Amino acid sequence: MLSLNELQEKMEALPEWSIAGNAIEKIFSFKTFKDSLAFANKVGTLAESLNHHPEITISYTNVKLVLTTHSERGVTLKDIELAKEIDKIEND
Amino acid sequence: MLSLNELQEKMEALPEWSIAGNAIEKIFSFKTFKDSLAFANKVGTLAESLNHHPEITISYTNVKLVLTTHSERGVTLKDIELAKEIDKIEND
Numbered sequence: 001m002l003s004l005n006e007l008q009e010k011m012e013a014l015p016e017w018s019i020a021g022n023a024i025e026k027i028f029s030f031k032t033f034k035d036s037l038a039f040a041n042k043v044g045t046l047a048e049s050l051n052h053h054p055e056i057t058i059s060y061t062n063v064k065l066v067l068t069t070h071s072e073r074g075v076t077l078k079d080i081e082l083a084k085e086i087d088k089i090e091n092d
Numbered sequence: 093m094l095s096l097n098e099l100q101e102k103m104e105a106l107p108e109w110s111i112a113g114n115a116i117e118k119i120f121s122f123k124t125f126k127d128s129l130a131f132a133n134k135v136g137t138l139a140e141s142l143n144h145h146p147e148i149t150i151s152y153t154n155v156k157l158v159l160t161t162h163s164e165r166g167v168t169l170k171d172i173e174l175a176k177e178i179d180k181i182e183n184d
Contacts (some may be wrong), residue, residue, distance in 0.1 A: 033136070033139070033140065033145050034136075034140065037132075037133065037136040038130065040129075041096075041129065041133065041149070044125070044126075044129040044150070048125065048126065048153065050159065053152050055126050055149065055150065055151045056132075056148075056149070056150040057147065057148070057149040057150075058132070058136070058148040058149075058150075059147045060145050
């Protein structure tokens with residue numbers, strides 16, 4: 001698990017993500033529910049390929065992602081890496 | 093919006109759903125994350141066809157659905173109908 005100092009340093013590369021408890025999270029907004037679902041599927045495919053799965057909440061045109069590493073009860077480099085990859089696919 | 097009495101009567105046909113605040117919810121469990129995502133997609137397709145969209149939270153092998161009618165700030169017959177249709181596709 002990253003220390004708070006380490007985490008805050010890593011978060012500089014993820015300005016749209018925020019620390020929430022033992023996780024990092026970001027809300028993505030889309031034009032339609034279909035767009036939300038399509039994004040959730042892209043995130044799901046990525047998560048499977050990395051074998052690291054965020055919590056995905058689809059609320060109509062918003063998708064909230066919450067990333068944490070359960071086995072470490074906190075945020076690790078796996079979460080930082082996944083967040084960076086997700087940001088890349090946001091507007092694919 | 094349904095009255096609490098009306099809602100409780102309707103819930104008799106939905107024994108695995110529970111009332112939570114101004115909504116009804118149910119958690120579905122699957123074997124794999126892929127199964128969770130596939131179910132979320134089936135629910136999404138159904139929601140689009142009914143133009144009534146639940147909140148869908150995918151947490152690895154669990155999918156939580158929260159149904160409410162925002163315009164009425166509570167549970168309506170649209171939610172009851174959607175819950176029944178979702179139960180039908182759960183094991184498709």
